[in-house]
Amino acid sequence: MAHDLLETAAVTTDPVERQRLLDEVVLLNADVAESVASRYRGRGIPTDDLRQVAYEGLVKAVHRFDPARRHDFLSFAVPTIRGEVQRYFRDQGWTVRPPRRIQDLQWRLHRAIEELSQDLGREPN
Known part of the structure; x- marks a missing residue:
């Protein structure tokens, strides 16, 4: 379903319709962002911050995904979301022990x- 929406968004010339389709893909995959964020709970970063960063990663994945090059959206989205969360940890939690x-x-x-x-x-x- 997400792949179909992303393919349609890629060829849509109306910017409002394109954004609506991309927003729908984000909403359909919100549970993926939640799942990635939950793997990093209890590591010193507030849960709400983790969720926010994971959603930012999901939005980036939706906007950067090229349906012509990738076959599966989740195989692109999960590493993108995980990378955003890990980058946040590096930026926020960097300490030298x-x-x-x-x-x-x-x-x-x-x-x-x-x-x-x-x-x-x-x-x-």
Whole structure:
């Protein structure tokens, strides 16, 4: 069904009709975006944000899909949606986790600073 709508949208000259067809494809495949977003829940990003990014990926997939080159819309849409979600994680959640040895050294340094501060009555320099 989505493929037929996308084929019709590709040859439609009326921009309003084309947009209506593309919107319909998005609505028909909203559950795909939901499914992809659900795979990334519980990883520190709010669920609503994940859903929004997944829907953005779906809209991009609908607009970029070329029915003349691809046989199956979902085989194009799912990786596109997943890529958008993963890109969002890279942009929002990028942190550097230092090695355990560095974490231990940092903890020992913090403790030493606290002890010196108590002994000296001021921050050590």
